[in-house]
Amino acid sequence: MPAVIGLGHVGIFVRDLPRMVAFYRDFLGMKVTKQNWDAGAVFLSSDPDRSDHEIALIRGRPADENPRLIHQISMRVPTLDDLRTFYRRLRADGYKIDQLVTHGSAIGCYFFDPEGNRTEVFWLTDRPSWVPTSVAIDIEEPDDVVMAKVDAVWEKIRHVPVGGMPDASALAASSLSLS
Numbered sequence: 001m002p003a004v005i006g007l008g009h010v011g012i013f014v015r016d017l018p019r020m021v022a023f024y025r026d027f028l029g030m031k032v033t034k035q036n037w038d039a040g041a042v043f044l045s046s047d048p049d050r051s052d053h054e055i056a057l058i059r060g061r062p063a064d065e066n067p068r069l070i071h072q073i074s075m076r077v078p079t080l081d082d083l084r085t086f087y088r089r090l091r092a093d094g095y096k097i098d099q100l101v102t103h104g105s106a107i108g109c110y111f112f113d114p115e116g117n118r119t120e121v122f123w124l125t126d127r128p129s130w131v132p133t134s135v136a137i138d139i140e141e142p143d144d145v146v147m148a149k150v151d152a153v154w155e156k157i158r159h160v161p162v163g164g165m166p167d168a169s170a171l172a173a174s175s176l177s178l179s
Contacts, residue, residue: 002082004075008122009043009054011071013061017042020057030055032163034132036171041132048162052105052128072110074120080146083109083123084139102137104129104154104173107146109139125150131157131166133174 014020017040024030024044033053034043040059045051058071077083087109090097098110098118108122127150135153139146156173160166 002077002079002085004121005078006076008074008076008120009051009056010073011056011058011118013068013071014057014059015061015063017057017059024055024057034130035163036132036166039132043132052130056132070117072118072120074108074122077121077123080107080123080139080143083107083121086121087139099134100137100139101134102150102153103133104131104150104157107137107139107150108134125154127151127154127158129154129157129160130162130164131160131170131173133157133170135174 012020017037021032021042021044025032030044030046031048032042033045033048035041042057043053044055044057045053056071060071061067061069077086087097087100090109090111096112098112100109101107102125104125104127106122106124108120110118110120113119125147133153137146137149141149153173157166157170160170
C-alpha cells in the first residue's frame with residue numbers, strides 16, 4: 001500500500017502578501033522561488049536545491065474571527081503509480097477531489113480531508129519549475145502520455161529562473177489545455 005514519504009509544504013492564506021513575503025524572506029532568510037503577484041501567490045524555500053518550496057503564501061485570508069488559515073497541507077509520494085493509487089482510493093472512499101494538476105515540477109492531487117482541510121498528495125516529475133502553474137491533467141493515461149503532457153507545460157515555463165517573474169508565455173502556460 002502506498003504511503004506519503006514526507007511533508008512537502010504548507011500553504012497559508014494571508015491578508016497582507018507583501019508583509020508576509022518580507023517576513024519569511026527577510027526575517028527568516030528564506031528565498032522566493034516562485035511568484036505571481038497578480039494571482040496572489042508567492043512560494044519560498046530555505047534551500048531551493050533541496051526543495052522548490054516549503055511555504056506557499058496565498059492571498060485570500062478573510063478578516064472574520066474564524067478565518068481559514070491553511071491553504072493546503074501537501075505531502076509527497078515516491079512514484080506516479082502511488083499518486084494514482086491515492087487518487088483512486090480518494091475517489092472510491094468518497095472524498096471530494098478539488099483538482100488534479102501538473103505544476104511542471106510535480107503532479108498534485110488536491111482533496112479535502114474529513115474535516116474539510118485542503119490537502120495535496122504530489123509526485124515530483126524531476127523537471128525544475130519556478131512558475132506557480134496548475135494545469136489540469138488526467139493521470140489515468142499511460143505514463144508516456146502523462147509525461148508528454150507534463151513536458152508540454154514545462155517547456156513553456158522552464159526558462160523562468162528561481163525567483164523570477166513569469167513572463168507572458170509562462171503565464172499563458174497556466175491556461176493550456178492538455179486534453
